[in-house]
Amino acid sequence: MFSACVNHNRMRYRRIAIIYVLLSALLAMSWGAPIQVLGAGSAFTDFSVVPETTALFSGYSSGGTYTKETPTYHFKMTTAEALQAGDTIEILLPYGFNFVGNPNAFGIWITDFSVPSNSVEVNVNGSTLSLFDSVKTQRSNSWQPVIAFHLSQPVPAGGTVDIKLANFLITPDYHHVPATASQFAASTSSNSVLRTALSNIYFRSVVNFRPDMSTYAAGANASYQFKFTVMQQIMPTDWITLKFPAGIALPASMDASKVKIGGVPVAAANVASDKLQLQPSQPLTSYSDALITIDDSALVANPAVPGYYAFEISTSVDQQAASGRFGIIPTGGASLADNPYSDKGYVEINYDGNLRFRFTSPTILKGGDTVTVTSPAGTVLSDTAIAATDIHIESGMGLEMGGYSPASVTRLADNQLQFELPPEYYLIPDYSLVFFMPNRFVQYGAYDIQVTTSQTVKPNTVPLMITPDTVQQFTILPDNPWAGETNVPYTFSLQPNEPLVAADDDFITLNLPTQLKVPVILDPITHSGTIDPNLVLVNGVPAKEAIYTNNFGMSILRVTVPQDIPLLGKTDIAVSGNAGWMNPEEGTYAFSVYPKYASSSSASASVQYKKITGISAAPQTVQLKLGGKVSQQLKVLAQQPDNSVLDVTDAVYRTAYMSSDSTVATVTADGLIEARQAGTSIITVTSGIYSDTVSVTVEKADVAPPATEITAITAAPRSVQLQLGDKVSQQLTVTAQQSNNSVKDVTGAVDGTTYRSSDSTVASVTAAGLIEAKQAGIAVITVTNNAHSDTVNVTVNPINSGPSTPPSSSIGTTGAAEDPLSVEKEIIALLGGTVTLPGVGSVMIPPEALPVDGKVKIAVQANPSPNQSERANSSRFVAFTSSTGSVLNKPIQISLQYNSSSIAPELKPAVYEYNRTIGKWLYVGGVVSGNGTVTVEVNNWGIFAVFPAEHHVFNDMNGHWSAQYVDRLAGRDVVHGFEDHTFRPDQSVTRAQLVKMIADALALKASGTPIYFADSDLLQNWAKDAVARAVEEGLIQGYQEKGKSWFKPNQPLTRAELAVILARVLDRNAVHATKGEVAFTDQKDIPKWAQPAVIAVSRANIVSGYPDGSFRQGGYVTRAEAAKMIYMLLESLHA
CATH class of the missing domain: 2.60.40.10 (Immunoglobulins)
Incomplete structure (x- = not known):
């Protein structure tokens, strides 16, 4: 228990120490800039702090320990008023001071520690006196160290006091201390007005040593410069020594006129091996900034090998040398990745949501250098609102605190931004260039970001992953x-x-x-x-x-x-x-x-x-008749402990069906009984451990059907491509040609059809004709019915390998009616599910996409537009419907299989939806899979098919938030790109351009009545019909000015104006959404004439505002925004 307490106390003191050190560092930096207090009203007319020897900072490593400097100080003052016995003279020390004998292990200044009497000596008016009865450590209200001298006798006004304090005070640690004179202060317990004094405490070497050169290219002649801050004053009789790194060969001698300090040639410059000894021509005062320059005519060349190198500087008055690094890069240039560690750096999302860039620089970067960032077109840098104040640059000196904004920001291109490092910036090689920019990415994905600097001219590319927070x-x-x-x-x-x-x-x-x-x-x-x-x-x-x-x-x-x-x-x-x-x-x-x-x-x-206690199937008795009623759908209900029932007919509930005599009646996996021949059979229904039975009687037909016999059979598809890890099965369809010229589906084993694989290690085939991939290779499936047979070639491709030959398909392209094929499945809304019609397509319903539990059906049907001849379909015409109605809470994902051989090389397969209102197929798009499938997300049920479509590739839309909307409208010829294959999503839209888009999207037809605007001559031919159609429909009006109506076709359209147009479309189509309250953060800024329209289009989910919750009614509509709003309008109209 005691050990636990000790450890707990140690941890507590350690935390206190860390807090104190950090606080001291912060306060020391602020205290380092002297605050000149005149001391008017102070108890002292003057005050000075004089060390007997040069005072140095503590904290330097020496033989495994850290130095503790204890200079002897004289605190001298003249009293302005009489001091009485019992008064206290208080000396305020700079932050960071410690004292000898401090019992605190972490060096925290504690109070009420008695200063040893032999450390204190006082002289008043030239006489040594025993003036104090106690001397103790204290702290000011701002935690500043204080020495309190308690008077045992008075001191008259005008008295001179010299307090000598020896072998007690320990100077501050040199870390985090600014290079400036230290400030002390004096006051008394009866007069708190401070009288301040400055006293120098020196580093052991010059500080802020920054070597630099005119070029960082390997092997190049360069001029050199060395900046530093002087500590102890350097006189013309003193020497400054520069030690050059290996790789730089100094000439045998150097002309002193080529070396200057502060612009003045040095008095002497002596070369000694790798050292250059300089004698200044004039004094260098303490804490002043000095600059040594070596002209390039001195023929000092950079190292020939790229890498990091270090200079050292020492003086004859300082105890230690200071060092500073620089970096050499290849003559042909380098990137930020060409550092000795081959560290490419990275860009990531910071905890505050901004982008954080970090790179290890191969050389020096300083104020005036530039950093250029390039992102993919249309992403982070396309936001013109990014300003210098939005970019934060961390300090380059390895300090824990500090940072800057750029001196300037220049946009070189829509996706390229360049900023200039501020004058005070200096990056030591080996330290990291770190800066932050706003994150403007709106879509998840991987993006390549390039970063260059004016010193590293080659681009360095790093990936940026924009990911959601969760799976x-x-x-x-x-x-x-x-x-x-x-x-x-x-x-x-x-x-x-x-x-x-x-x-x-x-x-x-x-x-x-x-x-x-x-x-x-x-x-x-x-x-x-x-x-x-x-x-x-x-x-x-x-x-x-x-x-x-x-x-x-x-x-x-x-x-x-x-x-x-x-x-x-x-x-x-x-x-x-x-x-x-x-x-x-x-x-x-x-x-x-x-x-x-x-x-x-x-x-x-x-x-x-859920728990169930039993199941029941209905009807219990089924009467079927050949030539009449030949099928019966069963319904299976499960009884639950609370006496409620649950429909478990669908196979998703693991309900199984079995016929006792499949030659009389068969039953599907979803409980559909089908008659085969006269007789009786028992259907056993099982779910879990429970079962029920249904009796089936099949009667003969009233009139015996004419005898027919099979003349040939055909298996489809003729060739099958399977892919391990992707498409691993294929259902065959076998049709029989009969003697009466009819065709019959004989796929099932009950029809007498058998299947055999030439190599079952490559592909096996079930009794129902389902081919399943086993391993890569080729096999032939032989299909037999009586004396007739057909073959199917099967190729199984290995994982990640494409098909060796394009898959063929028996899909017709004439538009003629197809044999009816369908599948229907019960879907639980909470769980969602997938419905598949083999060889045709499938639909994936996410959980809670359906409003209620119900059936989803996929059915092949005849061409709903048989007279449409402008393109040939590449898939079946497929109707996706649901018993739950037309409302979907979430998008569903449909997939259609298509005949790849029907798609010309210059075209692409795309999903189209049939619009019954206008009697046309409308482009939806989709993602193409290598197995001959197109998949697309839609928000409604309908009739879909795959058609060849033109490629609409815009170079500037990759990763753009509006890419999906632009693609779908481009496929419908509503929006178009420019000659350079760009879409320019952030470009504003004119009134004429927007009206043209809406008129084309709604397929508006003009009556031919001419329109009259005062500026009609400004309307281009491509816009005239569209404007006429929109005006006739009452969707847009002109401006009434000077007694005339003006259309202003080239004027940009505002978001409020577009909201009014879209709201009129909704109203004319009787679409009135009731999504709920609408409250944008700038609602009060929306003009009254636009308020109802903005509410209507917002409730219809056509507009959603910006991430900050604003609508920005006066902002001009961009091409990307127009594409999204028009597409969402079509969704609202179910067009």
């Missing part, structure tokens, strides 16, 4: 959510907020509820065990390693990724049911996930496990 889109999907279920497969979906590199053995950490049972044998020491990596797939590929730990009340699964995952890359971790996981008891349980060890970036999600 994104984390969801958990157990194969069934029943409490206590065993062998449950789990799928964890997420987007990591940092890249994961397989070669670095990066991993994903999953925190599981401890109630979830994971049957792993744990090591008794580490409490960890291994799960078979083949049972844990990461994006379809077995994990490198899966380690489960259960310790300290935590259950953790660490999954090492088998392949690289980019920032925010979609990641699915699928745990097989064979891993034996057992659901917890009834309740809601939390899961969390984070990359590697970054628990601070974790995301959380929960799963509600």
Whole structure:
């Protein structure tokens, strides 16, 4: 217990010491600039502090210890008033003083310590007296050290007092002390007015030594200069010695006229090996700044090898030498990465949200040098609001405190900014160039930032990662959510907020509820065990390693990724049911996930496990008839302990269906019974440990169908490309041509179709025609039905390898009606899910995207616009619908498979949506995958297809916040770029340009009636029809001036004006959103005529304001802002 107390006290004193040292350093720096107090009204007419010998700072290392200088001081004063016995003379010392015998181990000045009597001697009016009955240490109200001399007898007015204090005071540590005279002060207990005095305490060497040269190029002749601050006065009889580093060869002699101090040639300059000894021509006073220059005609050359080098300077009056570094760079220039440590530096997001840049400079940087920062087009430096006051530069001298703003800032280009280092800046080589700039990045991603200086002309490129604080889109999907279920497969979906590199053995950490049972044998020491990596797939590929730990009340699964995952890359971790996981008891349980060890970036999600007591299937009896009713959808309800029921028909609930006689009736995974031939069958329905049965009777048709026989079969697709780690399966479709010229789907085993792989080690095939990749290679699938057969060629590509030949497709492009294909699935709104129609497409519904639980359907349909002939479709026409209605709380992600051979090389595949109102296909865009799939996020259900589209590539839109909106409007020919392939997103929009965009976006049609404005001649031909259409629709008006109406086509449009136009569009289409209250921080600045419009477009989610909450009604609309607002308008209109 005593030991614990001692340690606690030590820690407490250590903290106090640290605080005191920091406080002393701060106060010492402020005290170092003498405050001249005249002392009017002081108890003393004069006051001086005189050391008997030169006073030096303490704190220098000497033989493993630190020096403690104890000069003898004389405090001399003349009294202005009589001092009485009992008064106290108080001498205020500079911050940082210590004293001999201080019991505080950290050197903290304590109070009430008695100064030994043999250390004090006093003389009054020339006579030695015993004037004090006590001398003690004290502190002022501002924590300044004080020596208090308590008088035992009076001193008359006009008396001269000389207090000698020997072998007691320890001078301050030289660290953090400014190079200036130290200030002392005197007062009395009866008169607190201070009388001040300055007294010199010297460093052991000159200070602020800064060597420099006219060029830092290796091997070049240069002029040299050496700045320093003088300590003890240097007289013309004294010497200054410069020691040059190895690599600089001094000439045998040097003309004294080529070396100057303060612009005056030295009296003598002697070369002795690597030293240059100088005799000044005039005195150099204490604390003055001095400058030695050596002319380049002295033929002193820089070292030939780049690197860091050090000079030393010493004087005949100082005890020690001072050193200073400089850096030499190659003659061809260098970058900030070309330092001796090959430290490239970095840029990162600082704790305050600003960008922090840090680079180790290969050479000196000083005031007047420039720093140039280049970012990707349209990112951080495109903000013209960045000013000199927004940039902060840390001190370059290795000090803990201080910083500067640039002397000036120049914008060299939209994405390039240059600032000048302030005059007082000086960076010692080996120290870091550190500066801060505002962060203007608005999109997550990796950005290359280039930094150069005027001394390092080559650019240094460093990556900047802009990432969210936490993992994104984390969801958990157990194969069934029943409490206590065993062998449950789990799928964890997420987007990591940092890249994961397989070669670095990066991993994903999953925190599981401890109630979830994971049957792993744990090591008794580490409490960890291994799960078979083949049972844990990461994006379809077995994990490198899966380690489960259960310790300290935590259950953790660490999954090492088998392949690289980019920032925010979609990641699915699928745990097989064979891993034996057992659901917890009834309740809601939390899961969390984070990359590697970054628990601070974790995301959380929960799963509600429900208890059921039984299931019932309806109807209990099914009557089917060939040629009549040939199918029946079952509905399965689960009974819960509270007597409520839950619809568990969908396979997502792990509800299983089995027919006792599949030749009579089959049943799908979602409970659809289909008649095959006359007879009876029993359908057994199972969910968890519970089951029910349904009796099925199939009657013969009233009229026997005409006999038909199969004449040929066709398997599709003809060629299959699979990719390990990506697309690992393909469902075949087999159609039979019959003797009556009809076709029939005979894919299933019940139709008598069989499948065989030529090499099942490469690709296997199920009885239902599902091809599954096993390893890289080639196989042939033979499809047989009776005496007829067909073949399918299969190529399995290794991980990260593209397809060897373009995949073919049987997708038609004529627009003719397709055979009906569809799939429908029940989706729980809370969990979300994925619906897939093999060979056609899929839709991924995020959790809580649907307003209520319901069914989602994918259906192939005929071309809704068969007369449209301007382009040929490259995919099926696919309708995505939901029983939950048209409202979506979040965007959904649809994917469509397409025929790559139908896309010309100069075009790209893109998703289009059919707009029934205008009867046209509208461009949506999307991301193309190597497996012949286009994926896109949309905010509504509808009919979609893939068409060839032109490439709309703008050089300045990479990473721009408006890129998605610009791409979609460009695909619809609403916005266009410039001849130099730029979009210029930050350029303002004129009234004519904006009206043209809106008219094209809404497909407005003009009546042909001419428009009349006083400035109609200023309207260019491309704008006339659009303006006419907008005016006729009442969307825009002219300005009434001088009795005429003016359109002002070239005038920039303000945000308030655009809000009014967009609100009129909403009103004419009866769109009235009720999102809630709208309150911008500058709401009062919005003019009354625009207030209702701003509220309307804000409620419709067309505008959201700036990050600071303002609307900025008078700001001109940029091309990027216009693209976003118009696109959001179309979303509001469901166009």
